[in-house]
Every structure is written in C-alpha cells, then in structure tokens.
Amino acid sequence: MSIQKPKGTQDLLPGEIEKWQYVEAKARELCKRFNYREIRTPIFENTELFQRGVGETTDIVEKEMYTFEAKGDRNKPLSFSLRPEGTAGVVRAYVENKIYGEPDISKLFYIGPMFRYEQPQAGRYRQFHQFGIEAFGSVDPSIDAEVIALGYTFYSELGIQNVTVDINSVGTPACRDIYKQKLKEFFTPVKDQLCSDCQSRFDRNPMRILDCKKDQKLGEGAPTILEYLDEECTVHFAAVQEHLRAMNIPFQINPRLVRGLDYYTHTAFEYKAAGIGAIDTIGGGGRYNGLVGQIAGGNNDQPGVGLGLGLERTLLILQAQNVELPSEKLLDVYLIGLGEAAEKEVTKQLQLLRLAGVKAEKDYLGRKIKAQMKSADRYKATFVAILGDDELSRGEITVKSMANGEQQTMLLEQLVTGMLEKI
RNA sequence: GCGGUCGUGGCGAAGUGGUUAACGCAUCGGUUUGUGGAUCCGACACUCGAGGGUUCAAUUCCCUUCGAUCGCCCCA
Incomplete structure (x- = not known):
C-alpha cells in the first residue's frame, strides 16, 4: 500500500x-x-x-x-x-x-x-x-x-x-460562580437521572448540562444565567x-x-x-x-x-446551498504550432503573450491538431491560434474564436496586441 | 475513545466459489494526411484496499488490518 x-x-x-x-x-x-x-x-x-x-x-x-x-x-x-x-x-x-x-x-x-x-x-x-x-x-x-x-x-x-x-x-467569573451554584441546586434532586456525561458535568461545569440533548426535559425550567448577571x-x-x-x-x-x-x-x-x-x-x-x-x-x-x-x-x-462562486476562466488563448519551425515560433509567441499578461498555453505531448483543439476546449480557452508553415512563411497566424468558430488572420507581430484587445 | 455503513480501472457502477471481471463517463487513436464541442469504429483492470485463513479453486466465505464515510462525545 x-x-x-x-x-x-x-x-x-x-x-x-x-x-x-x-x-x-x-x-x-x-x-x-x-x-x-x-x-x-x-x-x-x-x-x-x-x-x-x-x-x-x-x-x-x-x-x-x-x-x-x-x-x-x-x-x-x-x-x-x-x-x-x-x-x-x-x-x-x-x-x-x-x-x-x-x-x-x-x-x-x-x-x-x-x-x-x-x-x-x-x-x-x-x-x-x-x-x-x-x-x-x-x-x-x-x-x-x-x-x-x-x-x-x-x-x-x-x-x-x-x-x-x-x-x-x-x-x-463572579456571576458565573453564583449561577453554577444555583444550577447545581436545581439539578440536585434529579442528579441520579442525568446521563453519565452530565453526572460528571454536574461538578465540573454544570452549565454544560443545559447543552445536553438527552437531558433536555430535566433541564426545563432551569434558571438561566441571564437571571444572575x-x-x-x-x-x-x-x-x-x-x-x-x-x-x-x-x-x-x-x-x-x-x-x-x-x-x-x-x-x-x-x-x-x-x-x-x-x-x-x-x-x-x-x-x-x-x-x-x-x-x-x-x-x-x-x-x-x-x-x-x-x-x-x-x-x-x-x-x-448550491451557491455558485464566480470562477475565472483558465485560458485566453491556446497556441497550436504545426511543424518544427512553427513550433519554435509558438514557443516565442507564448512567452511574449504571457509577459503581456495573457493566459496562454500550448501542447506538450506532440499531439495532433485535433487533439490539441480538444485540449483547448477542455481548458475553455477563448481563442485558439494556429500557426502552420504557410502562415509562418507569410508572417501571419490564424486566430479562431472557440465560441463561434470564426477565424481571422493576424500578423504574427501583432498577435500580442491583438489578443490584448480581444480579451 | 465508542458505534453503523462501505472499499472493483482516472471517475461512476454491475457481478460470480471455478480457465474472457459487464456497462456508462472520461481519456487516447481512427472515421476527416491543418481545426474543438455531434455520430460511428477501435483501444484502455496479469486484477477486484492490504495481510492472513478456509477450499482442488476466492474478487466472491472467515479473521485481522488500513482507509473512507456517517453518527455519539465535543466542537470549527
């Protein structure tokens, strides 16, 4: 074990x-x-x-x-x-x-x-x-x-x-002592009927007897501390x-x-x-x-x-009570790089985004684009940014909204500012 | 400290004294050689909390132990 x-x-x-x-x-x-x-x-x-x-x-x-x-x-x-x-x-x-x-x-x-x-x-x-x-x-x-x-x-x-x-x-403590005395006097006639716990409470802390669930009836009519303040x-x-x-x-x-x-x-x-x-x-x-x-x-x-x-x-x-506490979304954008060169660019953009305060993530398991999309979905990412060789060669990146599926092309160098505007 | 219930894969949950431990969800892969939330197909427990005993045979019976959970006492 x-x-x-x-x-x-x-x-x-x-x-x-x-x-x-x-x-x-x-x-x-x-x-x-x-x-x-x-x-x-x-x-x-x-x-x-x-x-x-x-x-x-x-x-x-x-x-x-x-x-x-x-x-x-x-x-x-x-x-x-x-x-x-x-x-x-x-x-x-x-x-x-x-x-x-x-x-x-x-x-x-x-x-x-x-x-x-x-x-x-x-x-x-x-x-x-x-x-x-x-x-x-x-x-x-x-x-x-x-x-x-x-x-x-x-x-x-x-x-x-x-x-x-x-x-x-x-x-x-002074009024409590007087009260405890009165309480003992009250319980003395029924002391034998108290539960075993309360028997010991009788001497140590008679006030606790009033708290006892078993001896509720016996405590009825007992004096309260408020009368002895x-x-x-x-x-x-x-x-x-x-x-x-x-x-x-x-x-x-x-x-x-x-x-x-x-x-x-x-x-x-x-x-x-x-x-x-x-x-x-x-x-x-x-x-x-x-x-x-x-x-x-x-x-x-x-x-x-x-x-x-x-x-x-x-x-x-x-x-x-089923109270819903406000929760923060985990990710603003999930970056997907396809191909070696693109992946290196993703690493760079990821860091730039994070430095700018954007919650950004990528895949680390070498998964295919579909699996990465699923992962982005699980993280509830607002956007996915996809970078393939063709985009890279044009210095662009595809940004997709996960809510409505709309895609647009952005210049790579404008990704950070673009994301900051959108989130 | 005392008492009840429970302990099967990541989660939920069937099951039986005997050579394949259902099913659902999730996950992964495929259907769609660069696109999620739908469908369909496939994969995924040398193992049923641990230890011991009974038995030809135990996940299934017994004991012990650990853990979880609920309750008593008391408290947050």
Whole structure:
C-alpha cells in the first residue's frame, strides 16, 4: 500500500482550491473594510500556552491536542502542541510584541490551519482551517457587536442564506460562580437521572448540562444565567444588542449557549446553519476579558473579543446551498504550432503573450491538431491560434474564436496586441 | 475513545466459489494526411484496499488490518 494522507486531513486540489481562494480573498477584503490587519503566528506553540489560554479542563486541551516533545535541556525537554484554535497564539503574540503599546486598539485577523485529534465526520477534520479576528483593548460593547457583524457579513456576502446568530452573556467569573451554584441546586434532586456525561458535568461545569440533548426535559425550567448577571454584565449585554439592532444584524438570545472554551466573559455567540449532517455551528466567538492578563502572567491585562469561523464548514454550507462562486476562466488563448519551425515560433509567441499578461498555453505531448483543439476546449480557452508553415512563411497566424468558430488572420507581430484587445 | 455503513480501472457502477471481471463517463487513436464541442469504429483492470485463513479453486466465505464515510462525545 502506498502512503496515504493522515486520517482527518485533506488534499485541496485544483478545481476545489479556487473556492478556497475566493473565500479567503473575501475574508481579507472584508477585514480591510473593517480595519482588521493580518497576523501570522506559529502553527505550534508551547503546550503551556494552550493549557493556560484555552483551559486545562476543556476537551480540547484534555484530549484533542497534538503534543510533542522537542529538544530542550537534558532534564527539561520542551513540550509543544499544534495549535487547536487561533486565539491563544494571537494573544501570546500581542503580549510578546507589546502590541498593546500602540495608541489605538488592536484589530487583528488570521487565516490558517488548526489541529484537533478527534474522530472525523461531516464538517470535522483533524486539520481544519479557521478565519478569525481578535480586537484587543476595548470593553466597549460596540466592538462586541462589530465582531459579530463582521462574521455575519462574511457569510451573507458569500451568498449563504439562513445563517442564524445566537448570542448570550456568560457574565464574569463572579456571576458565573453564583449561577453554577444555583444550577447545581436545581439539578440536585434529579442528579441520579442525568446521563453519565452530565453526572460528571454536574461538578465540573454544570452549565454544560443545559447543552445536553438527552437531558433536555430535566433541564426545563432551569434558571438561566441571564437571571444572575450583575449590573455591569446586564448593561453590557443590553448594549451589545442595541448595537446589533443598529447595524441590522438579526440575532436571537439563547440563554443556554455555552462555549467549549473556558476563557469567555460577557458576550458569547455562535453562527448556525443547517446542511452539514449533524453539525450546525459554523462559527463562534465571544469576549475574553482577563485572558490577556492570564497569558501575560498578570501584567498588561487588556480586554479582548474575537471570533473563529470554520472554513471547511463555510465551504460545505456553500455547497449545500448550491451557491455558485464566480470562477475565472483558465485560458485566453491556446497556441497550436504545426511543424518544427512553427513550433519554435509558438514557443516565442507564448512567452511574449504571457509577459503581456495573457493566459496562454500550448501542447506538450506532440499531439495532433485535433487533439490539441480538444485540449483547448477542455481548458475553455477563448481563442485558439494556429500557426502552420504557410502562415509562418507569410508572417501571419490564424486566430479562431472557440465560441463561434470564426477565424481571422493576424500578423504574427501583432498577435500580442491583438489578443490584448480581444480579451 | 465508542458505534453503523462501505472499499472493483482516472471517475461512476454491475457481478460470480471455478480457465474472457459487464456497462456508462472520461481519456487516447481512427472515421476527416491543418481545426474543438455531434455520430460511428477501435483501444484502455496479469486484477477486484492490504495481510492472513478456509477450499482442488476466492474478487466472491472467515479473521485481522488500513482507509473512507456517517453518527455519539465535543466542537470549527
């Protein structure tokens, strides 16, 4: 058996990659309009960064990281991990490069691969790609709303329909502690009836029980976090909604929305769309006040808010909704040379055309003219230019339109300018 | 980590315990000695994911393994 790609990874081949390029170009262009600037951070980081940043007890850190040892000191080898998400690395770079020292708030975006050791299924891979943004330095609710709006705009400008935005406030750690206590009290009488997963969630993270599909009924009537938000959190959450309404971003409040990463405070949100098997979340994010300080080691704490969107999921939804992405034609002109002298001239003209910006191609398999015509047709070339000995001797070339079959003769020396006019 | 389904040429897809593994698409060649998208003709799998077992005989039965896919958990 020849070597195969690792499970859960994929080769993006010509034919498919154009869609990726289009989607990524959309992301970059959108970020320009919203004034977010690109940042590229390493694909692996010290394992500790993710342990501290993502959260020691999250599934991601507990069982989904690709961690490896590297040479360090004899006694203390270094432990690195492939990044399972984008925020921790960006926060690290923000702190390490003292970007907080700049006068304005920092608005950054990234596009790149992430890695999680999980069982693949529809819309889930071990190497997947995210487009994400992070805004550091402001607690203003309008920036929460801006982040949500950027993600929503991304989907809508790609032509994706029926994306819903769920938002919630997960408060501060202080209100969350009170709420978790109340939640435990609520579930205590029925604790034995909870599923085994939820039994363990009861102690570790009771908020997750509300997410459980099996225990929906038991969770009915449970208190919501919104009832336990303090004054500041309530005001912030209301203001985020105001700004969303002002921007005409549709949303719904989902008090049961809990995210899988520990670092969120205040705003949490998810984008959902149907069409990828059992998966409906295509992106999400939230505010993470305190995370920067935690990663910086207590100094230079700065508030932040961001999002991460799954690119595979975006493409799957585009496919599910039959969205046609604009595609570029491959060739303007296909050159056919008949005979040795003509072929040499074709090589010369090919280069001249390419230098002039014309997408041009020729045959490299020694095929007959008919086969070359077919090849030109497959490439969807707009024109075919045929050069035989007789044309060559007159210093001319025959140019044929593949759309209507019309042919005309051009002077060889005018081929480049002629093609530039036609395309 | 657990469970379901699947694995035949570039792609799609039949098939059977036994000396030629259908068919369709695509490709290549010819019909048209310099012209595509139509028709017709022809070519194209020492081989049925890999390894092992049962058998006189296995692509077809059994086991293992790898992979794909879908789902659970969780998430992008």
